[in-house]
Structure formats: C-alpha cells, structure tokens
Amino acid sequence: MQNTETAIDSNIDNIKNLVGNKSELVIKYIFIGDKNSLTAAVIYLNAQTDKNIIDRDILNPLMLYVHEDISTIQNVDDYLCKKYIAASNTSIETDINMLPDSINSGKTVIVLNGISNFIVIDTSGGIYRQISEPVSDVSLRGPREGFVENLDTNISILRRRIKDKKLTLHKFKLGKRSQSNFVIVYIEDIVDKDFLQSIEEKISKIDKDFVATNSTIEQLIEEHTYSVFPQTIGSERPDVIEAALMEGKIAFLLEGTPYVTTYPTTFIEFFQTPEDYYGRTVQAFFTRMLRFIASFIVITFPAIYITFTKFNTELIPIEFIESLVQSRKGIALTPFMSLLAMSLTIEFLREGGQRLPGKIGQTLSVVGGIIIGDAAIKAKIVSSSTLLVAGISTVSSFVISNYQMSIAIRFLAYPMLLLSNLLGVLGIIIGWFFILSYLCSFENFGVPYFELNKSDMKDTFIRAPMKNMTERPKIIPNINPIRQRFRGNNK
Amino acid sequence: MNKTQNTFITPSEFTSLLIASFMGIGTLYLPNAVIKDAKQDGWMSCIIGSLYPLYTLFLANYTCNKFPNNDIFTLSEKCFGKILGSILNFIFTSFFIFIETTELAGLSNTFKVYTTPFLKNYQIFLSVLTVTAYTVYKGMKPLGRLCKVLFYLTTMLIFVPIATLKYGSYLNLMPVFGSGFKNIIKASKETAFFYCGSEIAFVIYPFLQDKKNY
Numbered sequence: 001m002q003n004t005e006t007a008i009d010s011n012i013d014n015i016k017n018l019v020g021n022k023s024e025l026v027i028k029y030i031f032i033g034d035k036n037s038l039t040a041a042v043i044y045l046n047a048q049t050d051k052n053i054i055d056r057d058i059l060n061p062l063m064l065y066v067h068e069d070i071s072t073i074q075n076v077d078d079y080l081c082k083k084y085i086a087a088s089n090t091s092i093e094t095d096i097n098m099l100p101d102s103i104n105s106g107k108t109v110i111v112l113n114g115i116s117n118f119i120v121i122d123t124s125g126g127i128y129r130q131i132s133e134p135v136s137d138v139s140l141r142g143p144r145e146g147f148v149e150n151l152d153t154n155i156s157i158l159r160r161r162i163k164d165k166k167l168t169l170h171k172f173k174l175g176k177r178s179q180s181n182f183v184i185v186y187i188e189d190i191v192d193k194d195f196l197q198s199i200e201e202k203i204s205k206i207d208k209d210f211v212a213t214n215s216t217i218e219q220l221i222e223e224h225t226y227s228v229f230p231q232t233i234g235s236e237r238p239d240v241i242e243a244a245l246m247e248g249k250i251a252f253l254l255e256g257t258p259y260v261t262t263y264p265t266t267f268i269e270f271f272q273t274p275e276d277y278y279g280r281t282v283q284a285f286f287t288r289m290l291r292f293i294a295s296f297i298v299i300t301f302p303a304i305y306i307t308f309t310k311f312n313t314e315l316i317p318i319e320f321i322e323s324l325v326q327s328r329k330g331i332a333l334t335p336f337m338s339l340l341a342m343s344l345t346i347e348f349l350r351e352g353g354q355r356l357p358g359k360i361g362q363t364l365s366v367v368g369g370i371i372i373g374d375a376a377i378k379a380k381i382v383s384s385s386t387l388l389v390a391g392i393s394t395v396s397s398f399v400i401s402n403y404q405m406s407i408a409i410r411f412l413a414y415p416m417l418l419l420s421n422l423l424g425v426l427g428i429i430i431g432w433f434f435i436l437s438y439l440c441s442f443e444n445f446g447v448p449y450f451e452l453n454k455s456d457m458k459d460t461f462i463r464a465p466m467k468n469m470t471e472r473p474k475i476i477p478n479i480n481p482i483r484q485r486f487r488g489n490n491k
Numbered sequence: 492m493n494k495t496q497n498t499f500i501t502p503s504e505f506t507s508l509l510i511a512s513f514m515g516i517g518t519l520y521l522p523n524a525v526i527k528d529a530k531q532d533g534w535m536s537c538i539i540g541s542l543y544p545l546y547t548l549f550l551a552n553y554t555c556n557k558f559p560n561n562d563i564f565t566l567s568e569k570c571f572g573k574i575l576g577s578i579l580n581f582i583f584t585s586f587f588i589f590i591e592t593t594e595l596a597g598l599s600n601t602f603k604v605y606t607t608p609f610l611k612n613y614q615i616f617l618s619v620l621t622v623t624a625y626t627v628y629k630g631m632k633p634l635g636r637l638c639k640v641l642f643y644l645t646t647m648l649i650f651v652p653i654a655t656l657k658y659g660s661y662l663n664l665m666p667v668f669g670s671g672f673k674n675i676i677k678a679s680k681e682t683a684f685f686y687c688g689s690e691i692a693f694v695i696y697p698f699l700q701d702k703k704n705y
Binding site for chain 1: 503602606607609610614615618619622625626629630633634636637639640641643
C-alpha cells in the first residue's frame with residue numbers, strides 16, 4: 001500500500017501508532033542542508049540498534065556535510081541514500097505498514113518532510129551472546145563453534161560451511177504476539193519436494209501466541225503426541241546440522257534459541273554421535289555396539305533378574321545361587337519391590353541432581369550413591385545383588401548418547417519390570433515384541449521411524465569407511481541419492 | 492514420503508514375511524513327527540515335504556502374474572459367484588484359524604513345560620494375542636518391517652545348536668533309505684503341517700511393490 005501522506009508529523013504519529021505508543025522508540029529531529037533546510041526525523045528502537053552506525057553513517061553526514069540546497073532536488077530520498085548516507089544496506093520503503101517490522105528488527109527509519117517515502121537503513125545491533133562452544137554438545141575432534149540465539153548469526157554460520165547456491169532458506173513469522181523469525185533450511189536438489197511441502201503446510205498452520213523454542217514447534221507439528229520415543233533430533237553444533245542437510249533433511253532455525261532441529265528423524269540417529277564420523281571406523285563400530293548393548297541392558301537386565309530370582313531359579317548356576325540366597329537372607333521385600341524402590345531412588349537422585357548447581361549436585365550424588373546404597377543394604381531393604389542390577393542399568397543408561405532417548409529407554413524398563421514380574425520370560429518376550437512392532441509401525445511425517453534397509457546398513461550398526469559411503473541414507477526421502485562419485489580402493 | 496513406500500512391501504520384506512509364517516512352534520517338534528515312520532531318513536522326508544510350500548508359492552506366482560491386483564478372496568468370488576465364492580473363502584480362512592489355534596496351543600504347552608509353569612493357559616493366550624493383534628492392526632507394511640527385523644534376529648538362533656554338532660555322528664544317518672521309500676513318503680505327509688503357512692502368499696501378493704519379479 002502506497003503511503004500518500006507527506007507531512008512529517010502525521011507520518012511520525014502513524015509510525016508511533018503502528019509500533020505501539022509504549023515502546024522505546026527514539027525519535028530525533030534533524031535539519032538537512034544549509035539553506036532551505038529539510039526537516040527530517042530519525043526513528044529507531046533503543047537497544048536493538050548499533051548507535052555507532054547511526055551516529056557515524058547517518059547523523060554525521062546528514063547534519064554536517066550537506067552544504068547544498070537540497071530542496072530543489074527531485075527524489076531527494078534516493079539522492080540522500082546515494083550521496084550522503086554511508087551505511088551499506090539502505091532501501092526506500094513506500095508502505096508505512098512495513099515499517100514496524102523493520103524497526104522491531106533493529107533498522108533505522110528516516111522520515112523526510114514533504115516526502116511520502118521512507119529511508120530504511122540496516123543498523124541492527126544490540127548485544128547477543130558470542131559464538132561459543134556448546135556446553136551440552138562437546139566435541140573432541142569436531143569444530144568448537146556452536147549456534148547462538150541470533151538467527152542471522154546462525155544462518156551465517158551455516159552459509160560459511162555450505163557455500164552451495166542450492167542452500168535454500170524459507171522464512172516464516174511464527175507466533176501471533178512474539179512475531180519470531182523462523183527459517184527452514186534445506187538443500188534444494190537433495191530434499192524431497194513432497195516432504196518439504198508437507199512440512200511447510202504444517203508450519204503455516206501453527207497459530208500460537210508465542211513460539212519459545214524449537215521444541216514447541218516440534219510438539220505442535222508432530223504426529224504421535226503420546227509416544228515415548230523422541231521424534232526429532234537436534235543439535236547446537238553446525239557440523240551436525242550440515243551433515244543432516246546433506247542427507248536431505250530440513251533444518252529448523254528459530255530466533256532466540258541455539259538449538260536447531262532437523263526433520264525427518266529416524267530411530268537410529270539417536271544412537272549416532274558426530275564423533276563416530278570423526279574417529280576411526282572400527283572404534284565407531286565398537287562404541288555403537290556399546291550403545292546398543294547398553295540400551296538392551298537398561299530395558300532387559302532388571303526384568304531378567306526378576307525372572308531368574310522369582311520364577312526360573314533353575315537357570316542360575318549353583319555356585320552363584322548360594323551367595324544370592326545368603327545376600328537375600330532376612331529381607332522382607334520381594335525382589336520386584338526392592339528393585340523398583342532402588343530404581344526409583346536412583347531416578348530421583350538423577351532428576352534432582354540435574355537441576356541443582358554443580359557443587360550441590362556432587363554432594364547429592366555422594367549422599368545418594370554411597371550413603372543411601374550402603375544404608376539400604378544394612379537396613380535389609382534390598383540385597384546387594386539387587387542394588388548391583390539397579391546400578392548397572394543406571395550406568396548403562398548414561399551410555400546412550402541422546403538424553404531424550406535415554407529417558408525413553410529408561411522409561412521402558414518399568415513396564416518391562418512389571419511384565420516380567422507377572423509373566424516371567426514370556427513377559428520379556430512380549431515386551432520386546434511390542435517395542436519392536438511399535439517401532440516398526442511408527443511413521444514420522446510419513447517417513448518410517450525404524451526400518452532396516454540393506455543399503456542403510458553402512459551407517460546403522462557399523463559406520464562404514466568414508467570411501468564406501470557413496471549413497472545418502474535411503475530411509476530419508478531425497479531426490480539425489482549419490483553422496484560421492486569417486487570410489488577409491490581401501491588399500 | 493511417497494505413499495507407495497508406506498503401503499507396499501518390498502521383495503525382501505515379502506520373503507521374510509513368508510519365512511515368518513513358515514516358522515512356528517512346529518519347528519520344535521518336527522523331528523518327533525517324521526521319526527515315527529521314516530526313522531533315520533527323516534531328513535529326506537523333510538526335503539520332500541518342502542515340495543508342498545514350493546507348489547503353493549508357484550501357484551501364488553501364477554495367480555499374481557494373471558491378476559496382480561486381486562487377492563484370492565476377490566478372485567474366488569469372481570470365478571465361483573457370490574455364494575460359492577464366499578463358502579470357499581470361508582474354508583480358506585478357517586484353515587488359518589485352525590493353524591492359529593494349533594500354534595497357540597503348542598506355544599502354551601512349550602512355555603508351560605520349559606519356562607513358565609506357573610501361568611495359566613488363558614494368560615498366555617491373552618498376552619500373546621494382544622501383541623499380535625496390535626501388530627496386525629497396524630497394517631501390512633509395519634508387519635513386513637517387523638518380520639524383516641525378526642528374521643535377522645532369529646537367524647542368530649541358527650548358530651545356537653552348532654555347539655551340539657561335536658556330539659553328532661554320521662552313523663546316526665546310516666543306513667540311508669533303510670526305512671524304505673514308502674515310509675519316507677508317508678513321513679513327508681506328516682511334515683505338511685509344519686510347512687503350511689505359505690498360503691498367506693495368496694492374500695498378501697497385491698501388496699507387493701514390484702510384482703514382475705515374482
């Protein structure tokens with residue numbers, strides 16, 4: 001909509017109304033030119049702008065260096081932009097309704113008397129957190145930089161790493177009140193167009209008052225709300241996001257959060273870490289196996305212990321059963337009850353220790369781990385073997401690299417415990433069958449969550465040598481399956 | 492993302508689905524059945540018995556090539572009319588019900604003998620059937636995926652009896668053909684039950700992704 005109003009005062013009033021009267025708008029009137037000087041107003045929002053740029057590149061030249069009569073010049077707004085304003089990013093805006101958005105994002109607007117157009121200068125600044133190493137995602141051999149809360153910085157970090165012209169950004173505004181900038185990033189000739197369209201449709205349907213973090217978006221667009229398993233993986237590290245984009249995924253970058261999520265996500269990704277790819281192939285195989293064994297132990301080990309002690313004592317070797325009986329002497333609680341109590345106590349300790357500051361957290365782990373454990377055995381609440389089982393399954397749960405998946409797997413141990421207490425070995429079998437069939441039937445935005453494709457085996461349980469990973473994962477929809485053309489010998 | 496990826500099953504999933512339908516509780520007491528007539532030549536009866544699933548698979552292949560989009564239920568209604576077709580369909584379905592009940596009874600017996608003697612029949616039936624029904628309810632594609640996963644998991648079980656091979660002796664197979672051809676054929680008839688399950692191919696072939704290869 002073209003602005004027709006030319007009087008400076010009414011224009012300023014309109015801008016004030018549009019931005020909101022109660023905001024911290026700074027309006028500075030200046031005169032431009034020596035004789036017949038032109039009245040102008042510089043408008044910007046406090047703390048969103050870099051005042052050095054405004055002083056040096058806008059106010060200084062306009063107020064001090066205009067020595068001609070500019071009232072005779074046609075298109076004075078364009079003339080000022082081209083001749084006097086030394087800032088790099090300037091534009092002429094004709095629609096007054098676009099201005100609040102510019103001002104809110106840290107741009108400076110110059111209103112000239114008698115002219116309906118506005119000069120918009122990019123002076124965005126303000127204080128943001130510097131690029132630093134992410135605390136939650138520590139890397140040994142990878143890059144040290146991490147995403148920050150500033151969206152432009154995050155995009156520039158990605159751009160610096162991927163210089164491909166096919167890297168595409170699609171901008172959205174999310175949140176009716178927060179008006180957060182939101183960008184989805186993908187590589188145009190890899191991403192599957194149908195998938196992209198379905199994601200874009202889902203995002204455009206979001207109608208919430210504010211969108212705080214990427215997890216909010218995740219929960220608003222996800223399909224399985226009551227599922228235990230996490231359905232989206234993300235990272236604060238640009239190298240992880242870069243690798244995900246190269247597999248044909250879509251990255252979600254939201255203003256105000258350093259956590260970037262990628263879609264679609266499959267089950268296996270929660271067991272992969274970037275270190276697998278930076279390290280040696282055999283070592284990666286070893287650590288991945290450790291993770292799978294650990295998750296198996298977390299789910300099954302307490303259940304097997306219950307089954308063995310309660311129903312199938314004949315399967316325990318005779319040398320071991322003596323010590324087992326001795327340690328259980330005088331304990332009133334059943335193995336199931338004591339194991340449940342111990343697991344819950346450890347769960348409390350872990351959840352409590354997470355929120356506490358570091359030093360108190362240490363005290364908690366000492367008090368919890370050593371004193372409670374020791375006292376529980378002395379008080380004949382649990383046997384030492386039960387405590388050992390609970391301890392091993394807790395330690396194993398730390399091996400799973402992703403915290404959300406770790407919680408999901410820990411949670412699964414409880415129904416498993418209950419099933420084994422009711423049905424014995426059959427319970428464990430049924431529990432595992434259910435988990436597997438649930439995972440197999442799980443579809444995440446139309447992408448299978450858990451599927452074993454032969455071609456994807458190179459990056460599932462093992463991590464094939466880099467030279468052999470010639471194709472992108474088949475499970476992620478993409479239109480360009482070739483990852484690398486050269487296939488060298490492994491000699 | 493394409494919808495075919497999530498409705499149609501791939502050839503490898505089809506294969507593992509068939510294997511999963513072969514494998515049943517029968518594998519545990521198959522030797523027991525053949526040894527009655529064929530004695531030491533039971534292995535030959537097993538091979539001869541496997542002709543039956545091969546035959547049904549060839550039939551399924553033939554109908555799949557002729558009518559790639561109709562399963563056996565629609566076909567029999569087309570060929571024999573509504574009434575007769577429905578009766579034949581009912582007989583075909585009751586065959587699976589028969590297999591299901593035998594498998595369940597065998598499963599419950601095995602569990603009661605070996606691991607969970609404290610459970611009652613209905614507890615085993617209920618818990619097993621709930622999970623199975625859940626999986627089947629989710630559709631053909633998840634079933635295919637699950638069978639593939641289970642196929643890889645159960646192939647590990649093949650390596651378990653290898654440890655007992657060192658106690659084996661070739662003398663146990665001697666004399667070859669000692670029990671006579673008639674008895675071998677007779678025993679192979681017994682194996683038919685353990686091999687049944689391949690009939691499921693008639694029902695699932697419309698879900699195949701690429702029908703030309705079969």
